Amino acid sequence: MHQEKIEAIKAAIAAADAQNADELEAYRMKFISKKSVVGELFAAMGQIPNEEKRAYGQLVNSVKQLAEAKFQELIEKVNTANKKAKSADLDLTLPPSNHAIGGIHPLTATRQRIIEIFERIGFNLSEGPEIEDDWHNFTALNFPENHPAREMQDTFFIEKNPDIALRTHTSSVQVRVMENQKPPIRTLSPGRVYRNEAISARAHCIFHQVEGLYVDENVGFADLKNTLYHFAKEMFGKGTKVRFRPSFFPFTEPSAEIDISCLLCGGAGCNVCKGTGWVEIGGSGMVDPHVLENCGIDSKKYTGFAFGMGIERIAMLKYQIKDLRLFTENDVRFLKQFRSIL
Numbered sequence: 196m197h198q199e200k201i202e203a204i205k206a207a208i209a210a211a212d213a214q215n216a217d218e219l220e221a222y223r224m225k226f227i228s229k230k231s232v233v234g235e236l237f238a239a240m241g242q243i244p245n246e247e248k249r250a251y252g253q254l255v256n257s258v259k260q261l262a263e264a265k266f267q268e269l270i271e272k273v274n275t276a277n278k279k280a281k282s283a284d285l286d287l288t289l290p291p292s293n294h295a296i297g298g299i300h301p302l303t304a305t306r307q308r309i310i311e312i313f314e315r316i317g318f319n320l321s322e323g324p325e326i327e328d329d330w331h332n333f334t335a336l337n338f339p340e341n342h343p344a345r346e347m348q349d350t351f352f353i354e355k356n357p358d359i360a361l362r363t364h365t366s367s368v369q370v371r372v373m374e375n376q377k378p379p380i381r382t383l384s385p386g387r388v389y390r391n392e393a394i395s396a397r398a399h400c401i402f403h404q405v406e407g408l409y410v411d412e413n414v415g416f417a418d419l420k421n422t423l424y425h426f427a428k429e430m431f432g433k434g435t436k437v438r439f440r441p442s443f444f445p446f447t448e449p450s451a452e453i454d455i456s457c458l459l460c461g462g463a464g465c466n467v468c469k470g471t472g473w474v475e476i477g478g479s480g481m482v483d484p485h486v487l488e489n490c491g492i493d494s495k496k497y498t499g500f501a502f503g504m505g506i507e508r509i510a511m512l513k514y515q516i517k518d519l520r521l522f523t524e525n526d527v528r529f530l531k532q533f534r535s536i537l
């Protein structure tokens with residue numbers, strides 16, 4: 196009786212086939228698993244008379260081996276079929292997928308160019324935190340509490356701790372550098388700054404500035420002017436004229452706004468320069484002795500100048516960009532135009 200049953204299982208194993216993973220699993224359940232027909236043969240061992248057990252065991256083992264060998268064969272068959280199907284999907288005549296090559300963001304390119312110009316005349320780079328405290332952003336720079344100049348630089352504070360704010364200018368880095376280094380200091384600090392401003396074509400709550408600081412013995416206004424003349428010519432071209440307009444900043448005395456001759460009309464007057472022939476690129480001045488003292492530098496021995504410029508402003512003038520918002524909108528149609536500037 197066992198003999199017949201076993202012969203039938205052997206025949207079923209020999210005839211079994213599988214085309215895919217599901218059918219492989221069905222085969223495993225039917226012939227390999229504990230509950231399979233082969234498993235049942237092993238379970239029936241208990242009912243076999245002792246003198247037949249040995250012969251029965253050998254027979255059932257041979258069925259088990261047969262079932263496993265067939266299983267391996269079917270696995271290989273299904274794997275080979277899968278590989279063939281995959282290589283049939285590969286069409287070597289298709290055109291390659293289009294990998295778009297990116298470019299440098301115009302603000303990054305402008306920042307790099309500014310750094311390059313000042314590095315060549317001996318300025319190093321310094322960075323400071325974007326989350327500042329009141330001392331470094333305002334008080335050390337002669338913006339005492341309740342000073343009207345603070346109103347012009349409204350930023351984002353933490354209600355619980357008003358001593359912490361997002362920096363309104365990179366001038367805070369000046370303070371950090373002067374607190375930690377001894378003159379001579381010649382440093383450039385580019386970075387992101389924040390103001391509480393409504394976003395428009397001309398203003399944003401987040402933008403970039405670059406700050407320059409030179410402190411040493413006998414640094415005078417002539418050094419400031421010559422440094423910025425040099426910068427303007429390197430950045431905007433040899434024919435660029437520079438003009439200084441008296442102004443007020445709490446941390447410099449005297450202070451001056453820096454204008455360059457309009458790049459578009461060359462000084463004749465146009466929409467960009469509002470008919471004046473000049474456009475503003477930043478502010479500058481001699482570091483107020485009080486600021487030097489705040490940072491532990493002897494103002495009797497040392498003098499210095501500082502300047503600050505908006506990187507967006509420089510990029511807008513250089514590349515004739517009319518809307519500040521374009522820099523942060525990530526519109527590839529805008530960004531693509533600057534691929535060739537490096």
Ligand SMILES: [Zn+2]
Pocket residue numbers: 457458459460461462463464465466467468469470472473
């Ligand atoms: Zn103009």
